[in-house]
Amino acid sequence: MGCIKAEVGKVNCKECELKDDTICGVFKEYELDLLNQFIEKIPVKKGSKLFKEGDKADFAYIISEGAFMKYKVHNDGRRQIMAFTMPGSIVGISPFEEYKYSLQALLDGYVCKIKNSGVEILSEQNMELQKKINEFLSYELDKTQDHMFVLGRSNAVEKISLFLCNIYDYQNEYFGKRVNNDILFIPIRRVDIADYLGLTTESVSRVFADFKKQKIIDIVDRSHTRILNIDKLRAITACYS
Numbered sequence: 709m710g711c712i713k714a715e716v717g718k719v720n721c722k723e724c725e726l727k728d729d730t731i732c733g734v735f736k737e738y739e740l741d742l743l744n745q746f747i748e749k750i751p752v753k754k755g756s757k758l759f760k761e762g763d764k765a766d767f768a769y770i771i772s773e774g775a776f777m778k779y780k781v782h783n784d785g786r787r788q789i790m791a792f793t794m795p796g797s798i799v800g801i802s803p804f805e806e807y808k809y810s811l812q813a814l815l816d817g818y819v820c821k822i823k824n825s826g827v828e829i830l831s832e833q834n835m836e837l838q839k840k841i842n843e844f845l846s847y848e849l850d851k852t853q854d855h856m857f858v859l860g861r862s863n864a865v866e867k868i869s870l871f872l873c874n875i876y877d878y879q880n881e882y883f884g885k886r887v888n889n890d891i892l893f894i895p896i897r898r899v900d901i902a903d904y905l906g907l908t909t910e911s912v913s914r915v916f917a918d919f920k921k922q923k924i925i926d927i928v929d930r931s932h933t934r935i936l937n938i939d940k941l942r943a944i945t946a947c948y949s
Contacts, residue, residue, distance in 0.1 A: 720744065724772070732770070746826035751818055758811045758819065759800065765807045767821050768800040774817015775895045777904075778809045789904040792896060794878070801827065815895050815931075864911040865918075869944040871905060872925070876935055890938075895931035 721732055721740040732743065749772065752758065758769055761780060771793055778790040778799070790809055793799055799811055801824065875892050898916075902909045919925045924941060926934040935941065 721747065743830065746830065747820045747822050749818055749820050752813045752816065754813050754816050756813050758813070759807050760810045761807055763807050765800065765802040765804060766824060768798055768824055768827055769811075770820040770822070771795050771797045771799070772818040772820055774813055774815040774819075775893070776811050776813055777896075777900060778811055780809050787903060789900060792904070794893060800824070814897075814900075864905075864907050864915050866945055867905045867907060868901075868912065868915045868919075869941050871901065872933070872935065873938070873941050873945060876938060876941075890935045891928060892933045892935060893931060894933050 721743050724732065732740070747770075752774060754774075758776070759765075759767075773795060775795075776793045776799070778793065780788050780790060782788065792814075793811075800807065802808065872892065875894060879892060896904075898912045899909045901907075902912045905912070916925070916927070920927060922940075924935075924937045926936055928934050
């Protein structure tokens with residue numbers, strides 16, 4: 709998954725492989741030329757932060773390549789991961805003057821950077837864009853509620869089953885026509901999955917190993933997991949409902 713590599717800073721939205729899977733998909737062909745004027749493509753290094761909680765919320769970012777995690781830091785220094793974002797996602801759109809979370813790159817990648825004021829101008833000219841943004845904000849709210857539901861489960865097996873099912877459903881909904889539906893893009897360290905789900909790293913590793921032994925999943929490489937039996941995964945989550 710990813711945008712066709714172009715010279716950094718210069719964007720040709722018409723050639724982007726992701727345009728139909730993001731908010732850019734609402735633009736007609738001739739409108740993409742206008743969009744080019746507002747967008748800048750920038751590289752992002754693994755471990756770097758696009759923005760920090762409390763920074764002025766001037767920009768939104770469309771993830772072209774790579775993966776990111778949203779997180780907050782408690783007063784005592786503990787980190788809480790709120791969500792993971794993959795190619796095709798848009799982050800940073802906010803009704804507030806400041807960002808309410810930090811965003812850190814899990815991999816080297818690229819993002820398309822656009823001023824939030826530019827988003828407002830474009831949405832005034834394209835009602836479908838405003839509708840798409842509202843759908844995105846609703847989706848983000850749904851993800852937050854899903855995360856709260858997952859954290860409320862006490863069983864590590866169910867938490868990880870739900871985590872994998874959610875990624876599977878997201879990938880199929882947004883990229884089902886262009887990717888192998890059974891291979892999940894999960895470039896996330898076990899320690900970060902543990903943080904996100906409220907588990908220990910050992911518990912995460914043990915459940916992944918058990919799922920592999922039961923032939924529910926297969927580990928393709930460090931960033932990809934193949935789902936061998938999605939029905940079994942869904943059955944596991946149902947058992948604990």
